[in-house]
Amino acid sequence: MLKLDINGASYDVDVEDDTPLLWVLRDTVNLKGTKFGCGIAACGACTVHLDGAPVRSCSYPVADAVGAKITTIEGIGGDKLSAVQQAWIEEQVPQCGYCQSGMIMAVSALLAENPAPSDDDIAESITNICRCGTYPRIKKAIKRAAQLQGGD
Amino acid sequence: MAKLNVSRRKFLVGGILVGGALAVGYGFLREGEPDNAALTATTEEGEIALNAWVKVDRNGIVTVAVPRAEMGQGVYTALAMLVAEEMEANFDDIVVEQAPIADIYANITMIKDSLPFSDGHHQGEETVGAWGMAKVARTLGVQATGGSTSVRDAWIPMREAGATAKAMLVQAAARDWDVPAGEITVENGVISHAASGASGGFGDFVERAASEAVTTTPTLKDSRDFKLIGKPQMRVDIPEKVDGTAVFGVDVEVEGMAHAAVKLAPVFGGTLASHDAEAVRGMPGVIAVVPFDIGVAVVANSFWRAKTAVEALPASFNDGPAKDYSSAGILTLLEESLDSDDARVYSEDGDAAAAITASAQPVHAVYKAPFLAHACMEPMNCTAKVTETGVEIWMPNQAPTLVKWFAEKFADVPAENVTVHTTLLGGGFGRRAEIDLVYLAVTIAKAVKGRPVKLIWTRENDIQHDIYRPAAVSRFDGALGPDGRITGWANRIASQSVSGSFTERLLPWAAMDMPDNTTSEGAADIPYEFANRMVDHVPVKLPIPVGFWRSVGHSYNAFFTESFMDEMAHAAGKDPIEFRLAHLEGHRDFADVLRKLAEVSRWSEPLPPGRGRGVALHESFSSIVGQVVEVTANGSKEVTVDKVYCVVDCGAVVNPDTVTAQMEGGILFGLTAALYGEIEIEGGAVVNSNFPDYEMVRLAGCPEIEVHLAQSGRRLGGIGEVATPPIAPALANALFAATGERIRELPISKNGFIA
Ligand code: FES
Ligand code: FES
Numbered sequence: 001m002l003k004l005d006i007n008g009a010s011y012d013v014d015v016e017d018d019t020p021l022l023w024v025l026r027d028t029v030n031l032k033g034t035k036f037g038c039g040i041a042a043c044g045a046c047t048v049h050l051d052g053a054p055v056r057s058c059s060y061p062v063a064d065a066v067g068a069k070i071t072t073i074e075g076i077g078g079d080k081l082s083a084v085q086q087a088w089i090e091e092q093v094p095q096c097g098y099c100q101s102g103m104i105m106a107v108s109a110l111l112a113e114n115p116a117p118s119d120d121d122i123a124e125s126i127t128n129i130c131r132c133g134t135y136p137r138i139k140k141a142i143k144r145a146a147q148l149q150g151g152d
Numbered sequence: 153m154a155k156l157n158v159s160r161r162k163f164l165v166g167g168i169l170v171g172g173a174l175a176v177g178y179g180f181l182r183e184g185e186p187d188n189a190a191l192t193a194t195t196e197e198g199e200i201a202l203n204a205w206v207k208v209d210r211n212g213i214v215t216v217a218v219p220r221a222e223m224g225q226g227v228y229t230a231l232a233m234l235v236a237e238e239m240e241a242n243f244d245d246i247v248v249e250q251a252p253i254a255d256i257y258a259n260i261t262m263i264k265d266s267l268p269f270s271d272g273h274h275q276g277e278e279t280v281g282a283w284g285m286a287k288v289a290r291t292l293g294v295q296a297t298g299g300s301t302s303v304r305d306a307w308i309p310m311r312e313a314g315a316t317a318k319a320m321l322v323q324a325a326a327r328d329w330d331v332p333a334g335e336i337t338v339e340n341g342v343i344s345h346a347a348s349g350a351s352g353g354f355g356d357f358v359e360r361a362a363s364e365a366v367t368t369t370p371t372l373k374d375s376r377d378f379k380l381i382g383k384p385q386m387r388v389d390i391p392e393k394v395d396g397t398a399v400f401g402v403d404v405e406v407e408g409m410a411h412a413a414v415k416l417a418p419v420f421g422g423t424l425a426s427h428d429a430e431a432v433r434g435m436p437g438v439i440a441v442v443p444f445d446i447g448v449a450v451v452a453n454s455f456w457r458a459k460t461a462v463e464a465l466p467a468s469f470n471d472g473p474a475k476d477y478s479s480a481g482i483l484t485l486l487e488e489s490l491d492s493d494d495a496r497v498y499s500e501d502g503d504a505a506a507a508i509t510a511s512a513q514p515v516h517a518v519y520k521a522p523f524l525a526h527a528c529m530e531p532m533n534c535t536a537k538v539t540e541t542g543v544e545i546w547m548p549n550q551a552p553t554l555v556k557w558f559a560e561k562f563a564d565v566p567a568e569n570v571t572v573h574t575t576l577l578g579g580g581f582g583r584r585a586e587i588d589l590v591y592l593a594v595t596i597a598k599a600v601k602g603r604p605v606k607l608i609w610t611r612e613n614d615i616q617h618d619i620y621r622p623a624a625v626s627r628f629d630g631a632l633g634p635d636g637r638i639t640g641w642a643n644r645i646a647s648q649s650v651s652g653s654f655t656e657r658l659l660p661w662a663a664m665d666m667p668d669n670t671t672s673e674g675a676a677d678i679p680y681e682f683a684n685r686m687v688d689h690v691p692v693k694l695p696i697p698v699g700f701w702r703s704v705g706h707s708y709n710a711f712f713t714e715s716f717m718d719e720m721a722h723a724a725g726k727d728p729i730e731f732r733l734a735h736l737e738g739h740r741d742f743a744d745v746l747r748k749l750a751e752v753s754r755w756s757e758p759l760p761p762g763r764g765r766g767v768a769l770h771e772s773f774s775s776i777v778g779q780v781v782e783v784t785a786n787g788s789k790e791v792t793v794d795k796v797y798c799v800v801d802c803g804a805v806v807n808p809d810t811v812t813a814q815m816e817g818g819i820l821f822g823l824t825a826a827l828y829g830e831i832e833i834e835g836g837a838v839v840n841s842n843f844p845d846y847e848m849v850r851l852a853g854c855p856e857i858e859v860h861l862a863q864s865g866r867r868l869g870g871i872g873e874v875a876t877p878p879i880a881p882a883l884a885n886a887l888f889a890a891t892g893e894r895i896r897e898l899p900i901s902k903n904g905f906i907a
Contacts, residue, residue: 015454016436023456027411032403033396035578037529038611042843045529073396081395088394092386092809095224095817097393098400098529098578123852129843131529131579132224133820135854137813 002066006031007075017063021055022046024062025072033073033101037129044128047102047109048072054109073101076108084108087145095132102128107142116146206235206313208321212341212355214239215247216310220302221550222250222389223577223584224817225872226810227302229387231310233806234303237380238314238373241354242341248388250574303806304774304868308372315370317361324360325352375804384809389576401533401548401575406604409535410439412596413459413608416447416617419836421472421695424448432461441465442599449596455608474695474836479623482833483520486625486692489646490518495688496667498676502684504629507640511631514640515723517716519628520897521708523831524621524701525838525846530578531614534593537604542569543594544604548577550584554658558587562594581821582700586619587658615846616838619657620831621701622648626675626712628719631684636724637734641682643675643716645709646690653698665691670700674709674772674877679742680717680735696833702821703873706772710877711826711884711898714768718885719894728767728885729755741864742769745778745799748862753780753797762786763794766885768878775802775869776862779819781855781882785890789905793823793855793883801862802869808861811871815859818875824849826880827907829899853907 004011006029013028020039025031025048034057037045041059048057049071076082081089084104094100103126110117110125117125122142130138207215216232228248236243318338325343326333329350336345344351375381392398417423427448429441437457442449448467452458508514535546536559543563549555552572560570577584589607597605609617624647631640649668668691669676676687701707721731729750736743746769750756759765762784769778780797798815805811828847832839840846884895887905895903 015456019454019456023454026403027454027456030405031396032399032405035400035529036402036531036608038843040611040842040844043529077395085394089386089390092390092813094387094390094393095226095813096529096577096579097224097389097398100393101396104394126851129529129848129850131527131821131848133817133824133849133854134813135820135849135851136816136857138851139854 002062004029004062004065004070005068006070007072013062015062018061020058021048021060021062021065021070022057025057031072031074035098035101037099037102042129043099043102044106045099045102047105047128049076049105049109052109052112054106071105073105076105082108083148084111084141084145087141087148091137091141091144093134093137093141095134099128099130099132100134103130103138107138107145111142111146111149115149117142206239206317208317208354208358208361210355210358212353213245213247214241214317214354215249217249220306221548221574221577221580221584223548223550223580225302225814226387226389226807228389229385230303230806230810231306232388233380233385234306234310235314235317237378238311238370239318240338240340241314243380243385245341246388302872304870307804307868311372312370315372319370320361320364321354321357323364324357325350328357328360381804381806382808385807387807387810398576400530400578401535401546402530402578402606402608404535404546404575404606406535406537406546406606409604409606410451410453410600411455411458411608412442412449412451412593412605413455413462413610414447414449414592414596414613415462415465415467416613417469417472418616419469419472420474420697422446422474422836423470423472425468425470427465427467429465432465435461435464437461440600442596444592444595449592449607451596451600451605455606459610472695472836474833477695477833477836479523479831479833482623482694482696483522483625485694486623486646487518487520489690489692490625490627490644492646492690495644495690497686497688498667498669498672499685499687501682501686504640504642504684504686507684508629508631508642511640513632513723515628515630515632515719517628517719517896519626519712519715521624521711522829522898523623523696523698523833524707524825524829525615525618525831525840526579526581526583526701527615527618527843527846527848528577528579528581528583531611532583532589532609533607534589535604535606536590536593536597537602538563538565538594538597539602541565542571544571544573545590545593546573546575547589547593548575548580548584550577550580550582551587554585554587555590558590558658559594562591563598581702582704583618585700588617588619611843612841615831615840615842618831619653619697619699621707622650622653622696622698624708624712626709628712628716630716630720630723632720632724636726636731638680638682638720640684642686643713644688644690645672645675645712646692647671647708648694648696648698649691650698650700650704652691654700657697670705672705672709674706674770675713677771678713679739679771680732681737681739682735695836702818703772703876706770706873706877707822707825710768710770710772711880714770714878714881715884715894715896718766718881718888722888732767732769741801741866742771742776744864745769745776745801745862748860749778749780749797749799752799752858752860753782755780762890764886764888764890766882766887766889768882768885770878770881772874772877773870774867775800775871775874776866777815777874777878779875779878779882781879781886783883783886783890785887785905789891791827791887791900791905791907793827793853793907795856795858796879796882797858797860798875799860799862800871800874801864801866802871802874803863803866804868805861805863811861812859814871815875816857818873819857819879820849820854822876822879823855823883826883826898827853827900830901
């Protein structure tokens with residue numbers, strides 16, 4: 001039994017230690033907002049936060065997450081939308097939407113650390129894949145979120 | 153489509169009360185059926201058999217049944233806008249529902265355009281051949297999302313449904329208030345009568361409206377009076393896509409469900425030779441090992457356990473007929489086939505061969521494009537439950553009717569016991585019109601009797617077992633006259649036939665050696681006026697599965713034709729835009745797009761050395777898209793795509809913001825292919841496996857994109873695919889302008905360029 005702290009709630013999970021955190025979140029804890037895209041840390045669809053830092057959960061053994069505060073897309077805004085989520089709606093970012101949980105988690109982590117990122121900061125830290133090509137809107141939405149958060 | 157509806161077949165729009173809500177349906181009647189048959193037929197669940205396009209409940213909430221798959225193209229919003237516009241509903245009161253399968257939803261335009269015997273691209277729906285095809289499509293009852301046809305198909309019916317619902321509500325109010333219906337106005341979901349001061353919401357008249365006489369010819373609004381159509385609206389599917397609650401196929405959860413992962417024969421057409429189920433039976437969570445013809449599955453109590461076990465499972469495979477094929481060999485084979493005598497002519501005018509022979513300096517070039525994978529962001533998946541008597545499917549798919557047919561066939565159950573649930577799609581791009589996952593999921597679910605099974609493919613499964621955009625080779629011979637205009641244009645393409653491959657896979661009984669317009673689309677139908685023209689295609693049969701990939705034949709033909717137009721402009725010593733304009737007499741809409749493009753991109757202003765601009769103009773799915781790309785290439789051939797200007801004329805625009813989003817997305821989809829896209833085949837198996845070796849444009853490499861709408865008033869065109877074709881040639885032409893190097897093969901790394 002492993003004890004996990006996810007979005008402020010505590011879960012006991014009975015899985016192999018090396019199970020990727022992604023599949024524990026999706027199949028064991030039934031939090032399906034976090035997505036599977038590649039399974040090899042190459043796309044970012046599965047991004048969650050561990051103590052606020054972005055982690056690609058498809059390649060992160062669940063045992064290593066014990067003791068950390070895990071935050072997923074379901075918990076990022078608390079009971080309302082976060083500034084990043086709000087900006088995502090205002091800029092009408094998602095197309096199919098599949099990559100967007102991971103995008104929002106990656107961007108939230110970036111803005112927490114760097115409230116007013118430059119274009120280069122953004123290009124360097126947001127390496128997630130969006131197959132639908134929403135990057136132009138993501139760039140705008142990051143700036144807007146920074147404003148909404150009062151960082152700009 | 154309106155013409156067809158009215159003159160060639162009976163249709164009916166009517167209202168009925170369903171569970172206290174007014175439902176307005178739209179149906180096609182078969183010969184000899186009474187006019188009310190459509191509305192009185194009910195299914196077992198008590199719903200209207202022909203389904204409602206629009207339902208209004210007592211609270212005034214308007215539910216629009218959208219018979220199309222939402223895969224990010226904004227179709228839920230666009231179709232809801234059509235209804236709301238004519239109903240004068242408050243857009244905030246509109247709820248969108250994925251429509252169940254019904255024969256009336258057959259996506260007539262798509263089937264007609266993609267089937268071999270459709271009669272070309274410029275003749276519209278009104279011709280006899282097209283009509284016959286539409287009939288076939290409807291008889292087949294295929295409900296599909298693809299070919300950028302959703303709004304084109306729905307433009308009239310959705311609005312008529314909205315107009316009818318409104319007319320019925322107004323009549324009901326008129327009777328209730330005892331005033332003439334003509335004096336009643338409707339705005340923003342409120343029905344009012346100014347003289348008497350009476351007013352009410354839609355919900356107040358629902359019951360009464362259901363008994364109002366059916367209006368068979370609703371009057372549609374003049375486009376000048378549109379309040380919603382043409383104005384940007386917030387997409388209805390976006391909120392759930394930012395808070396993680398959107399349910400895609402991979403998220404489906406069914407009571408008692410198990411999970412499956414597969415290992416498939418690596419060589420196309422290969423089969424499972426042996427496997428050792430015992431080796432993994434004791435692994436955690438393993439429920440069953442299921443061998444089948446082309447591979448083996450492990451069913452377990454979680455996906456991770458199923459995947460871990462199937463990877464550990466010893467298995468060997470027989471090679472398929474593709475064993476001796478490689479992608480490099482295929483390109484050579486295609487090039488050799490250009491000399492075949494079996495070419496099929498798709499466009500012929502004058503005597504191109506003679507014009508070229510007579511030319512002092514004919515221009516000659518051969519172009520190549522590789523196999524490509526779709527790589528939808530959501531890995532392929534399908535959930536199936538098979539019992540003795542029925543089958544239930546949950547799946548992100550673009551063709552529920554096909555899914556239904558094949559689920560019935562694979563599960564061997566009566567048609568009436570087949571249920572298909574279409575979820576949101578994490579990308580489709582044509583891949584989700586296939587039924588291979590249905591086959592696998594049903595086969596696996598059958599083996600665990602009655603237990604629902606969710607099959608998810610890994611990204612490796614997806615890249616290596618896709619149904620690919622075919623590789624293609626194209627040869628051009630062009631002749632210029634003394635005035636610098638093209639006097640002869642001969643273009644021969646060699647590739648597999650997508651329609652042929654699709655038909656062979658899905659409907660082998662219907663497989664015939666037929667012409668396939670998709671092979672030459674974007675080559676045989678280019679708008680330029682040449683005195684002598686010959687465009688033909690050599691179909692080459694190969695054991696590689698090929699299918700519909702965003703914009704289909706246009707995806708390679710646009711690269712071929714618009715690059716060669718650039719070569720001809722260069723040979724003529726003309727500016728590429730001026731040169732194109734000189735060949736566009738009588739095509740004002742195309743010329744307008746080009747001129748606007750020249751203006752917004754400041755085409756005539758020089759760029760510093762090392763930078764270059766390229767242009768491409770292409771029509772697909774009845775929309776015209778022009779793009780100008782600005783690139784920088786340094787001495788080490790490192791390429792940066794700086795900016796893309798895009799002008800689109802897609803006829804009437806429903807949601808302009810969605811058009812812009814689809815242009816951005818379509819451009820980046822095509823840019824990814826031009827910069828990186830190549831599926832490599834060795835020994836009949838795909839070498840690429842996941843994103844690092846099937847790379848995508850990422851945020852850092854994303855150019856600035858500027859989209860402009862041009863509206864010539866031409867007929868309604870598609871938007872989902874149309875931005876993809878021109879980007880590769882615009883990029884290649886820009887690289888030529890920057891470096892003097894002509895790119896005749898994609899991706900650009902074939903020329904040593906590094907993105
Ligand atoms: S699924 Fe984890 S990075 Fe792609
Ligand atoms: S919105 Fe579809 S993958 Fe990003």
